[in-house]
Amino acid sequence: MAPRRHNPDLHGNAPDSSPVALLIVDAINDLEFPGGAAMLPRAVRMARRIAALKRRATDLGIPTVYVNDNFGRWRSDFRRTVAHCLDDDVRGKPVVELLVPDENDYFVLKPKHSGFYNTTLDLLLDYLQTETLIITGIATDVCVLFTAADAYMRDMTVIVPSDCVTAVTPAAHRTGLAQMRSALKAKVTSSASIDLARLAHARRRASGGGKRSSRKRAG
Amino acid sequence: MAPRRHNPDLHGNAPDSSPVALLIVDAINDLEFPGGAAMLPRAVRMARRIAALKRRATDLGIPTVYVNDNFGRWRSDFRRTVAHCLDDDVRGKPVVELLVPDENDYFVLKPKHSGFYNTTLDLLLDYLQTETLIITGIATDVCVLFTAADAYMRDMTVIVPSDCVTAVTPAAHRTGLAQMRSALKAKVTSSASIDLARLAHARRRASGGGKRSSRKRAG
Amino acid sequence: MAPRRHNPDLHGNAPDSSPVALLIVDAINDLEFPGGAAMLPRAVRMARRIAALKRRATDLGIPTVYVNDNFGRWRSDFRRTVAHCLDDDVRGKPVVELLVPDENDYFVLKPKHSGFYNTTLDLLLDYLQTETLIITGIATDVCVLFTAADAYMRDMTVIVPSDCVTAVTPAAHRTGLAQMRSALKAKVTSSASIDLARLAHARRRASGGGKRSSRKRAG
Amino acid sequence: MAPRRHNPDLHGNAPDSSPVALLIVDAINDLEFPGGAAMLPRAVRMARRIAALKRRATDLGIPTVYVNDNFGRWRSDFRRTVAHCLDDDVRGKPVVELLVPDENDYFVLKPKHSGFYNTTLDLLLDYLQTETLIITGIATDVCVLFTAADAYMRDMTVIVPSDCVTAVTPAAHRTGLAQMRSALKAKVTSSASIDLARLAHARRRASGGGKRSSRKRAG
Numbered sequence: 001m002a003p004r005r006h007n008p009d010l011h012g013n014a015p016d017s018s019p020v021a022l023l024i025v026d027a028i029n030d031l032e033f034p035g036g037a038a039m040l041p042r043a044v045r046m047a048r049r050i051a052a053l054k055r056r057a058t059d060l061g062i063p064t065v066y067v068n069d070n071f072g073r074w075r076s077d078f079r080r081t082v083a084h085c086l087d088d089d090v091r092g093k094p095v096v097e098l099l100v101p102d103e104n105d106y107f108v109l110k111p112k113h114s115g116f117y118n119t120t121l122d123l124l125l126d127y128l129q130t131e132t133l134i135i136t137g138i139a140t141d142v143c144v145l146f147t148a149a150d151a152y153m154r155d156m157t158v159i160v161p162s163d164c165v166t167a168v169t170p171a172a173h174r175t176g177l178a179q180m181r182s183a184l185k186a187k188v189t190s191s192a193s194i195d196l197a198r199l200a201h202a203r204r205r206a207s208g209g210g211k212r213s214s215r216k217r218a219g
Numbered sequence: 220m221a222p223r224r225h226n227p228d229l230h231g232n233a234p235d236s237s238p239v240a241l242l243i244v245d246a247i248n249d250l251e252f253p254g255g256a257a258m259l260p261r262a263v264r265m266a267r268r269i270a271a272l273k274r275r276a277t278d279l280g281i282p283t284v285y286v287n288d289n290f291g292r293w294r295s296d297f298r299r300t301v302a303h304c305l306d307d308d309v310r311g312k313p314v315v316e317l318l319v320p321d322e323n324d325y326f327v328l329k330p331k332h333s334g335f336y337n338t339t340l341d342l343l344l345d346y347l348q349t350e351t352l353i354i355t356g357i358a359t360d361v362c363v364l365f366t367a368a369d370a371y372m373r374d375m376t377v378i379v380p381s382d383c384v385t386a387v388t389p390a391a392h393r394t395g396l397a398q399m400r401s402a403l404k405a406k407v408t409s410s411a412s413i414d415l416a417r418l419a420h421a422r423r424r425a426s427g428g429g430k431r432s433s434r435k436r437a438g
Numbered sequence: 439m440a441p442r443r444h445n446p447d448l449h450g451n452a453p454d455s456s457p458v459a460l461l462i463v464d465a466i467n468d469l470e471f472p473g474g475a476a477m478l479p480r481a482v483r484m485a486r487r488i489a490a491l492k493r494r495a496t497d498l499g500i501p502t503v504y505v506n507d508n509f510g511r512w513r514s515d516f517r518r519t520v521a522h523c524l525d526d527d528v529r530g531k532p533v534v535e536l537l538v539p540d541e542n543d544y545f546v547l548k549p550k551h552s553g554f555y556n557t558t559l560d561l562l563l564d565y566l567q568t569e570t571l572i573i574t575g576i577a578t579d580v581c582v583l584f585t586a587a588d589a590y591m592r593d594m595t596v597i598v599p600s601d602c603v604t605a606v607t608p609a610a611h612r613t614g615l616a617q618m619r620s621a622l623k624a625k626v627t628s629s630a631s632i633d634l635a636r637l638a639h640a641r642r643r644a645s646g647g648g649k650r651s652s653r654k655r656a657g
Numbered sequence: 658m659a660p661r662r663h664n665p666d667l668h669g670n671a672p673d674s675s676p677v678a679l680l681i682v683d684a685i686n687d688l689e690f691p692g693g694a695a696m697l698p699r700a701v702r703m704a705r706r707i708a709a710l711k712r713r714a715t716d717l718g719i720p721t722v723y724v725n726d727n728f729g730r731w732r733s734d735f736r737r738t739v740a741h742c743l744d745d746d747v748r749g750k751p752v753v754e755l756l757v758p759d760e761n762d763y764f765v766l767k768p769k770h771s772g773f774y775n776t777t778l779d780l781l782l783d784y785l786q787t788e789t790l791i792i793t794g795i796a797t798d799v800c801v802l803f804t805a806a807d808a809y810m811r812d813m814t815v816i817v818p819s820d821c822v823t824a825v826t827p828a829a830h831r832t833g834l835a836q837m838r839s840a841l842k843a844k845v846t847s848s849a850s851i852d853l854a855r856l857a858h859a860r861r862r863a864s865g866g867g868k869r870s871s872r873k874r875a876g
Contacts, residue, residue: 078296079298112342113806113809117807117810123331123337142840153803172839172840175832175840179832182829182832332590360621364617372552394621395617397613398583398614398617401613402613515734547766547777550780560775
């Protein structure tokens with residue numbers, strides 16, 4: 001059906017296009033898996049940094065996209081997954097409390113490791129005309145890395161704030177960061193040092209068509 | 220993260236695999252578009268037939284998958300779209316009332332016309348080991364046809380109950396049916412004549428690997 | 439590996455970007471299938487028209503993309519498929535003789551019906567910054583229609599010269615054309631009436647980012 | 658068009674299904690990029706090992722798939738890329754000489770880093786009913802890793818013979834191997850220790866449908 005064009009105002013109040021977007025990968029997570037208990041303190045620290053980064057992003061009109069596993073619960077929607085993770089007896093509760101989504105956030109349900117695999121993320125980023133992704137969340141060496149690799153293949157610029165990602169072990173965390181730095185040419189840095197204002201106001205590339213065109217041309 | 224394997228019981232009570240599935244395409248629809256008013260009586264008749272077919276399917280353990288447009292509302296989840304369509308002043312309300320999803324139904328948000336384009340549908344059907352799709356909903360010649368074509372390319376058997384699909388005009392409806400019958404080798408029939416019990420208990424193909432393998436081999 | 443950037447001159451002499459491209463779908467075809475003999479005279483007429491259209495396109499710097507089935511011959515490349523179709527005892531020879539590819543043409547091997555399904559076509563069109571497709575070839579109601587539908591979902595403008603497509607039966611041809619005209623808003627017209635010069639010199643859309651961005655925004 | 662079914666004999670003499678396949682990624686490579694000269698001796702050693710592994714695989718009926726970049730040459734086919742790399746003044750010639758494809762090998766042209774991204778590889782492996790991939794080639798930490806990650810997301814078993822992959826630097830090689838071992842649960846081993854006979858005769862998984870189904874069910 002064609003009705004999707006009839007009311008452009010449905011999109012809400014946040015800006016509908018942005019050269020940069022903040023991705024939060026699998027942070028809405030009950031941590032109920034082997035290694036989850038040992039990971040919890042690091043995950044809480046990570047969540048505090050993501051929350052701070054998200055506040056700065058929101059103030060600048062930079063959209064946040066939750067890209068989250070459904071953990072096999074194909075029948076659940078994202079709000080229900082959030083509610084589940086806020087139950088008192090769930091290990092991940094202190095992480096998720098810090099990262100409860102707002103009305104203006106976007107959600108993408110991902111069934112596998114990469115946020116781009118069999119999801120709407122690619123189309124959403126096209127719609128938002130986004131060229132740069134700040135990727136945060138869990139785990140540095142798996143879902144964050146896989147999502148970053150798929151963004152890189154789509155000629156997007158990838159920024160990974162090292163204090164806003166974590167993994168089951170510190171070694172896996174370091175390997176993931178090294179990999180993104182070397183193979184994906186990702187900017188790996190502290191969240192505090194990311195100049196969000198500059199990214200938010202980046203002019204789009206002027207020459208020869210648009211975002212995708214110029215990006216893909218490089219490939 | 221790997222935790223998705225830790226609790227297979229999360230999937231609910233409905234069977235997690237089925238050789239056949241019922242797809243309901245864009246029936247959760249406010250019909251607020253040009254031609255929507257003229258279409259309403261036909262859409263209500265369609266919804267009654269889909270509801271009856273869905274009851275029969277559910278009794279036999281056949282899963283229902285709502286494959287629905289988000290109509291540009293990237294920030295909404297499916298339950299919110301349902302709620303919106305049940306508002307008193309929404310044209311599609313009498314259609315949607317007949318088709319309110321149950322706890323055990325699956326949802327797939329589709330951003331474009333085909334239910335397979337940039338969505339999780341393909342993976343969900345793999346997970347369900349589904350070989351045959353009964354496709355219903357709106358509109359016969361656009362989203363239903365596009366979804367049927369993508370199912371056919373994936374070597375699935377497509378059944379289209381002609382009383383469970385409709386379009387903006389009767390002529391477009393007929394063209395869509397003709398197209399699916401001839402080009403997609405779809406079985407176009409009345410919903411009453413579909414032998415759901417036989418489809419539900421179909422043995423999987425025995426030879427040489429499984430569903431996907433055998434299906435794709437034919438292609 | 440990164441070396442793909444080291445030598446931009448490899449692309450040949452034809453312009454590497456064009457707002458419009460000519461697609462030739464499955465015309466490199468041995469026609470060795472039921473209905474192929476009856477179809478042959480129509481296919482030869484079609485091939486003559488495509489050849490004339492391609493000459494006009496080439497003169498204007500509009501690229502031609504052969505999007506062709508491999509007919510199960512995963513081990514063959516496209517030139518070998520062309521060679522096979524030029525064998526003396528192959529039914530499709532008089533068709534293929536009219537459409538032998540040039541050095542500057544592009545090839546996309548498609549394993550299924552749509553030229554976009556599991557192929558490089560989407561990336562190639564991004565690279566070419568193409569917004570409008572002129573789709574020709576075999577068969578109007580199957581591979582041409584499926585390819586046109588996938589182009590429409592990607593917000594491309596679709597033009598179908600009715601004398602440059604054909605199908606197993608005239609009825610199937612007409613249904614395919616009707617479908618593309620109504621559901622895909624395709625421009626169905628005679629090849630002679632397509633103003634290639636205007637299309638070749640179309641300015642890209644100026645506003646808000648580029649091709650893909652603007653296109654997808656409409657969706 | 659439907660003719661792809663008319664002649665199953667076109668596929669050649671090699672078996673058309675195999676539980677395991679050998680992938681050779683970007684080894685058909687002119688090495689004409691920064692770092693290519695330093696890499697050459699390692700690439701030649703790698704090529705010798707791949708060639709030996711390929712001979713053992715061929716003797717057991719295990720198919721080889723060349724998954725190769727087109728390096729921006731959209732108009733070239735694979736055989737032409739091979740020919741280019743065999744020119745006297747091309748740096749990669751001693752590598753490519755060792756790995757010239759045979760009549761029975763499969764080719765997949767990949768436009769980006771992963772062999773699965775916008776290519777026919779997924780469909781080809783479905784057709785071959787392959788569950789295990791032995792991934793070889795260039796570079797360990799980029800195209801090999803990306804391809805391995807995409808295979809892992811598709812629930813395939815990944816084996817990486819460490820002497821059959823290489824990278825621009827030894828450090829990048831080691832990081833890539835570590836990543837595949839930890840995040841993808843890949844079996845990283847020497848090529849000599851791979852028990853090809855056992856892999857070639859692996860029975861397919863018996864339970865609940867087939868390959869894809871069982872694999873994806875785990876996800």
